Structure formats: C-alpha cells, structure tokens
Amino acid sequence: MDPIYLDHAATTPIDPEVLQIMVETYQNVVGNPSSIHSFGRQARKIVDDSRHTIAKYIGARSREIVFTSGGTEGDNIAILGTAFANSHRGKHIITSKVEHHGVLKTCAYLESQGFDIDYLDVDRTGRISIDELKAKLRDDTILVTIMFGNNEVGTIQPIREIAHLLANHQAYFHTDVVQAFGTADMDVKDTPIDLLSMAGHKIGGPKGIGFIFVRDGLSLQAYTHGGDQERKRRAGTENVPAIAGLARAVEKVGEHLHERIQESLRSRQIILETLDGQNVTYQVNGNPEHFLPQVLNLYFPGTRVETLLTRLDLEGVAVSSGSACTAGSVEPSHVLTAMFGKNAPETGSSIRVSFGEGMKEDRLREAGKIIAESVRALTSAGKAGESL
Numbered sequence: 269m270d271p272i273y274l275d276h277a278a279t280t281p282i283d284p285e286v287l288q289i290m291v292e293t294y295q296n297v298v299g300n301p302s303s304i305h306s307f308g309r310q311a312r313k314i315v316d317d318s319r320h321t322i323a324k325y326i327g328a329r330s331r332e333i334v335f336t337s338g339g340t341e342g343d344n345i346a347i348l349g350t351a352f353a354n355s356h357r358g359k360h361i362i363t364s365k366v367e368h369h370g371v372l373k374t375c376a377y378l379e380s381q382g383f384d385i386d387y388l389d390v391d392r393t394g395r396i397s398i399d400e401l402k403a404k405l406r407d408d409t410i411l412v413t414i415m416f417g418n419n420e421v422g423t424i425q426p427i428r429e430i431a432h433l434l435a436n437h438q439a440y441f442h443t444d445v446v447q448a449f450g451t452a453d454m455d456v457k458d459t460p461i462d463l464l465s466m467a468g469h470k471i472g473g474p475k476g477i478g479f480i481f482v483r484d485g486l487s488l489q490a491y492t493h494g495g496d497q498e499r500k501r502r503a504g505t506e507n508v509p510a511i512a513g514l515a516r517a518v519e520k521v522g523e524h525l526h527e528r529i530q531e532s533l534r535s536r537q538i539i540l541e542t543l544d545g546q547n548v549t550y551q552v553n554g555n556p557e558h559f560l561p562q563v564l565n566l567y568f569p570g571t572r573v574e575t576l577l578t579r580l581d582l583e584g585v586a587v588s589s590g591s592a593c594t595a596g597s598v599e600p601s602h603v604l605t606a607m608f609g610k611n612a613p614e615t616g617s618s619i620r621v622s623f624g625e626g627m628k629e630d631r632l633r634e635a636g637k638i639i640a641e642s643v644r645a646l647t648s649a650g651k652a653g654e655s656l
C-alpha cells in the first residue's frame with residue numbers, strides 16, 4: 269500500500285497555506301529586519317505583525333515573544349537563561365524524569381555547572397505528583413520546568429496546579445509546550461506560566477522555527493552573543509519567511525483548535541477499534557483522562573519494538589518508538605522507564621502512533637489492521653521459537 273504517515277508527533281507535513289506565505293515572503297521580502305531602509309522596514313513589519321499574532325493567541329504581549337530555531341533552542345534559552353540570570357537567588361531547579369532531552373540534557377549541563385537538579389518521578393500513567401513537587405520545593409529553588417504534554421505517551425501534566433503553586437514562590441515556571449501546542453488551549457493570562465517554549469513543525473508550520481514566551485520582568489541571560497535582535501535575548505538575523513509561516517500556523521491552530529482535537533480523537537478511536545476487532549492483545553500507555561489526543565502509545569506484549577517498527581515500515585506504516593531523537597537507537601525510552609521501571613516489558617515492546625490533520629478513515633483502518641497482523645506474526649514467531 270502507499271505508505272501511511274502516523275508519526276506526526278515527530279514532525280508534521282507543512283500546511284499548504286503556510287508554505288504559500290513563506291514562498292511569497294521569500295520572493296517579495298529581501299530586507300534584513302535590522303536595516304533602517306524601506307526593505308528592512310518591510311521585513312521588520314512582517315516580524316512585528318507575526319509576533320503580535322502569536323502573542324495575541326496565547327494572551328501575551330508582543331514583547332514577551334522571542335523567536336527561536338525551535339523546541340530545543342527554546343528549552344535551552346529558557347532554562348539556561350533563567351538559571352544563569354538568577355543564580356544569585358539559588359541554584360536549585362526541579363524538573364521531571366519524562367521531559368524531552370532538550371530539557372533533560374540542559375539540566376544535566378547545569379548540574380555540571382554547579383546547579384542542583386531534582387528530577388520528579390511519575391506514576392504509571394506518566395503524571396508527576398503535586399505533593400512530591402511541594403516536598404521538593406526549597407527556598408533556593410529558582411526554576412521548575414515541567415512539560416505540558418509528553419511527546420512519547422501524551423500524558424498532560426497538572427500545569428495549572430503547578431503554576432498556581434509557584435505563583436507565591438520565587439521559582440519561575442517554565443513549560444515545554446512543543447507537543448501540546450496544537451491540541452491544547454494555551455493562555456498565559458489565565459495561567460501564571462513564566463516561560464513557555466514551542467516549535468512550529470509540530471503544528472503544520474516550518475521546521476527550524478519556534479518561539480518562547482518570557483513573562484515581562486523576568487531576567488533572562490542571553491547565551492548567543494552578537495546583535496541586539498529579540499530585545500537582546502537571541503542574537504542573529506531573524507528567519508523572516510519562517511516567522512511569517514509560523515504566525516499563520518499558530519493562527520490556524522487558534523481558528524481550528526476544537527476540530528483538531530476532535531479529529532485526533534477520532535483517528536485514535538479508529539485505530540483502537542480496529543485493534544479490538546482484530547483480537548490482538550495490547551495496552552494503551554499514558555493517562556486515560558489527561559492526554560494529548562494525537563499521541564497514542566501502545567504496548568504489545570511479546571513483541572520487540574525494533575523488529576515491529578522495521579516490519580511496519582516495510583508494510584508501509586510509519587510509526588515510532590518514542591521521541592524522534594531516540595528512534596533507531598536501542599536505548600529503551602526514558603519516559604517508559606520512568607513510568608514502568610527499568611527493564612519493564614513495556615519499555616521494549618511499545619510503539620507510538622501519532623495523528624495529524626486530514627487522516628482518512630479507510631487508511632487508518634488499513635494501518636490498524638497492518639499493526640495487528642504484524643503483532644500477531646511477531647508474537648506467534650516468538651512462541652514458535654520458544655518451543656524449538
């Protein structure tokens with residue numbers, strides 16, 4: 269069959285309207301936004317208007333938006349920038365064991381620089397405990413960084429509770445919303461989040477662009493040095509066409525958030541129904557109540573994830589074993605390990621199926637059948653092997 273792409277959590281195809289805007293910008297806007305002549309001013313206007321569109325959508329002020337090259341850079345700027353600018357108030361940071369490597373490795377780097385990091389545990393559904401967070405919070409805590417929704421299992425964290433808990437504490441609250449942005453409501457007016465990072469390529473936007481929200485008054489130390497762009501928080505000439513595309517992608521999320529959620533829920537339902545109809549043993553990893561609809565992580569007892577992924581790829585179904593960054597490596601997922609324990613069967617036998625826009629029902633059913641057949645083939649081959 270024609271391959272079917274069920275790996276939207278890794279990245280999404282670009283929205284044609286976004287692409288159109290980018291092409292037009294490339295063709296028609298030649299200036300550098302920092303130049304004072306009319307060409308520069310034309311480019312500057314695009315950057316300013318895009319910033320305004322994005323700020324409006326999340327309930328922020330334009331000056332609170334800083335363009336970045338995507339999720340990893342956003343996480344780095346937010347975490348390193350806050351840590352180094354506030355180290356005189358303390359060196360303690362709290363995060364969780366299920367964060368994206370963009371956060372975890374940044375925290376590990378800070379540990380090497382003398383910061384003290386606490387990694388919160390999660391339960392078997394991937395959620396942190398507010399009580400554990402309260403217990404770990406100290407007078408010298410300067411930052412809590414907890415993701416909005418997990419990229420591997422989709423679990424949504426208690427973001428509002430965390431934000432309100434920290435509202436009366438010196439610690440800033442950063443949340444990585446890279447995976448959640450397209451299917452969850454984001455409003456920094458409603459929820460006292462201090463920093464938030466997102467990436468365009470998870471919502472039909474261009475790759476290599478994203479933004480962070482930095483609440484007014486928060487001191488952030490820049491870690492790229494050069495020009496004064498982005499109010500001295502991120503030096504370097506802005507990627508104007510990508511910024512224009514990002515703004516349209518964000519705007520489209522705002523226009524269709526409800527439909528996007530419903531569509532992913534429907535896709536998810538179709539895959540689960542198909543698996544049920546095929547009589548295959550599986551378990552959904554994640555939280556049954558607090559989850560991102562587009563991320564479906566499935567445990568198939570008795571399979572080996574590498575073999576299953578290879579077979580599915582040959583059969584034309586593109587899924588993943590977790591975050592794109594660890595796909596292809598034999599390392600078990602740190603997220604599943606945090607949820608189920610080291611060497612738990614779920615860590616070696618689970619796949620991530622993730623949905624995007626415009627998925628056709630018959631193709632999803634076909635993919636569900638192929639997944640079921642592959643699982644059956646691999647588990648019966650395993651059983652035959654055991655009896656030899």
Ligand SMILES: Cc1ncc(COP(=O)(O)O)c(C=O)c1O
Pocket residue numbers: 277278337338339340341343368370415417418419444445446447467468469476478591592
């Ligand atoms: C939760 C999360 N954070 C950060 C990133 C990194 O984003 P980028 O690929 O734009 O650097 C990803 C990408 O998979 C992600 O899912």
